[in-house]
Amino acid sequence: MSQRSDLRRRRATLEDEWSRWVPQLKQPATVRRSVGRTLRPEVSESWARSLSSVDPQRDSAPALDDRSVAERWAASPLRRPLDDLSDELHSIADDAGFVTAVTDASGTILFTRGGQTMRRRAERVNFAPGGRWDEPAMGTNALSLALRTDRPSTVFSAEHLVSALHGWVCYCAPVHAPDGRVLGVLDLSTTWDRSHPLAMSTVRTLVSAIEGRLRTEVPIQRAADAVPVRLRCLGAESADRAGTPLLLRPRQLEILTLLALEPDGFTPERLREALYGDRPVTASTFKAEISHLRRALDGGIAPRRYTLTAPVTCDAVDVLRALERGDISTALRHYRGPLLPRSEAPGIVEWRAQLEVAVREAVLAGTDPGHALRYGERAPYDAEVHEHALRLLAPHDRRRPIAVGRLSTALRD
Known part of the structure; x- marks a missing residue:
């Protein structure tokens, strides 16, 4: 009973915030500065972005035609893993009163499972195959946030921009291909009064199972078949593929350099520390840098534990390999200066000192x-x-x- 009361109070608070702020968000930015004091920033920011294309009073999601949805689902790499998990998804939907949905990378629902009652409720807002749930189409919701941020998202009641969704709570996480590309999202949705803290862990478990099946069924492109990226980070700061420069910001070059130097990869926490140290940086900023680099590499970075899945050659790695062989001439040919000389990232500073000492000691010996x-x-x-x-x-x-x-x-x- 206490949990239900807490949920009711939370819903009432959010309804009040929605009523106060959504009408004002179409006004000049000076009015919008106060938004987010009680709302999560990603929610209020999504509201502001969405209102240019979404009517908060709309009653359902726009739809694709049935033929297009069927073709997308038939071609989706997610179809076979979801078929394998069909019994488990049925059990979750029937036992816990959820509707399960899977989208493609555009936010269009391709697949749903659920009990008859919950599916009827979901279909009223077109939470069904063919429904478009990306932010420009349906505003703030868990599916659109997960696609935008590339991380798990929960949206409760009046955090949804569209008022027809205020009776729902949704738990969602992106599903990644073995090369790091986002293939779509998995969502569990139910009525607000059934909100439960374990729902997100269920979503994460299901996503892990799907990604595990993808790793065994969808082979990563062999390095020999791919054109490698050439990274120059000693006395220089550039990357290119077959002579075409990659447009990377300094932070993304730092990430690429660290991943090249440490092939076993980084946990998100350790990579964030290597880049920012003690500086207060939001998770969304960090994730955005990873996402931009992943796009530049056509995937190329595995999720969860960040490792390179695309071929990358790196002058700093060439130096280390030459020193391991005792080939000082080759090491000196590649060593054209300090590692990313303008960088102050703690992980780069540490590797810079390590390389300088290694080369110097080899010369003196x-x-x-x-x-x-x-x-x-x-x-x-x-x-x-x-x-x-x-x-x-x-x-x-x-x-x-x-x-x-x-x-x-x-x-x-």
Whole structure:
């Protein structure tokens, strides 16, 4: 009884917020600044975006024709995994009173399961195959938020922009292909009074099961068949594919560099720390950077534990591999300067120091004066390196003046 009372109070509060703010959101931005003090920011921001295309008083979702939906579902990579889980989905729908829905990447529902009563309720708002539930079509809802943010979303009662949905609560999570692309979303929906904290864990479990089946049924494109991305991050900051530059922001180059240097990948928490350290950065900002990079790589980044699934060659990795082989000449050929010299990301700073130390120590341990001279070009103020070059150079070697001049400059400064 206490839980039902809490849900009723929460619904009343949200209805009040909806009544106060939705009519004002069409007014100038000065009026909108206060929105979000009690609402979740992603909800109020979605309201503001949606009102340009969605009438809050509409009664149902717009629809595609039945033939188009059938063709999409027949071609969807999600169809076979959902068929395998059909019994489990029926059980969840019948036992817990939910409607299950699966969309494609555009937010169009392709598949639903549920008991007769709940399905009839859902069909009144076209929560059914063919219904379009993306944000421009149906405003704020769990399906549209999950597609936009690429993370699980819950929308309760009057958090929905469309008032016909205020009697519902929806739990939703994106489903990813093995290469990281979003294929669609899985949603569990029911009436607001049946809201339950375990519903989202059920969604996550089902999504994990679907993605597990996809990994066994949909092979990732073999690296040998794909055109690799070439990443230059030593003394430079660029990436291209077959000579065509990839338009990546500095933060996305940092992510790509870290993933290239650590092939075992990162948990989301560890990658976020490697990029931002203690800086307060929203999860949506972090996810947006990952999503942009994933699109630039045509997928290329696995979800959950971030690892590269697309072929990427990287000059910093080339340096490390050369040093592992004891090939100092190749390492110095690739080492053109510090790792992403303008970056202050903690993970990049750590790798920058590691690379600098590794190359320097290999040079100082070597017996080839040419290596010391070449590295000295990159380290004009490193007196120890220039002294090492002089010790290795023969007395009449024509290159000695170069090392002497560099050492003099380093000692003077």
